[in-house]
Amino acid sequence: MKINYINYLFIHNPRDIYNKTIIHELLKFKKTGLIKNLGISIYETKDLNILKKNIFEAIQLPLNIFDNRFLDFIMKNKKYLIFARSLLLRGNINKKVINLPKQNKYNFLKNSIKIFCEKKNYQDYFELTFAFLNYFKARIFKFVIGFQNYQQIKILDKYANTKPISKKNINNLIQLIQKSKIVKDIDLRNW
Numbered sequence: 001m002k003i004n005y006i007n008y009l010f011i012h013n014p015r016d017i018y019n020k021t022i023i024h025e026l027l028k029f030k031k032t033g034l035i036k037n038l039g040i041s042i043y044e045t046k047d048l049n050i051l052k053k054n055i056f057e058a059i060q061l062p063l064n065i066f067d068n069r070f071l072d073f074i075m076k077n078k079k080y081l082i083f084a085r086s087l088l089l090r091g092n093i094n095k096k097v098i099n100l101p102k103q104n105k106y107n108f109l110k111n112s113i114k115i116f117c118e119k120k121n122y123q124d125y126f127e128l129t130f131a132f133l134n135y136f137k138a139r140i141f142k143f144v145i146g147f148q149n150y151q152q153i154k155i156l157d158k159y160a161n162t163k164p165i166s167k168k169n170i171n172n173l174i175q176l177i178q179k180s181k182i183v184k185d186i187d188l189r190n191w
Helices: 014-018 021-030 045-053 069-074 105-120 125-137 150-159 168-179
Strands: 004-012 036-042 058-062 081-085
Touching: 004 014, 004 021, 004 058, 004 081, 014 021, 014 036, 014 045, 021 036, 021 058, 036 045, 036 081, 069 105, 105 125, 125 150
Parallel strands: 004 036, 036 058, 058 081
Antiparallel strands: none
16 A cells, blocks of 8 residues: 555444454554554444444444434534545435335435525535534544545536535424434445
8 A cells, every 4th residue: 555554444333342352452553653543434423432442543434314323422513533434325315316215204304405405505415414414523533435436526526615514404303304213224234
């Protein structure tokens, strides 16, 4: 890779924290300076307990308009650098279409989000998503976004500087999402 050190190395599977060999080796690499910061990638709120191990400087977690399970942590956090991922729900939030698990179960939610966009003058779901994310910009160290092709990268040019959603509107959006109880089905590993 032609680098002298790794700035952030994340443990991808939270269960690996209990493997003493893995942790010992990572801490050894950190002590030598090969790894500057250790992080943990989490999927469930119960995984936040792993932070008690006190060996991490960074945490990677999902954040998007449908997955707001970690908002309390994000808002209260003063210790860890937060990397937010799954911003577009792994490509399931598109410009004009949203794909959710158990589609029929969440038709009402999808329709409610469509009406919300129209009422609040968001031209599409990308604009709503980036307005949502930009609300948290001061609390998120890095946003991690994946692309499958160059055309998708152009999304950033158009939407990255979208004006953040207002506090009132974000509260309305969060209430709308929480009423739907989608949190039970939002873990992308189960899709």
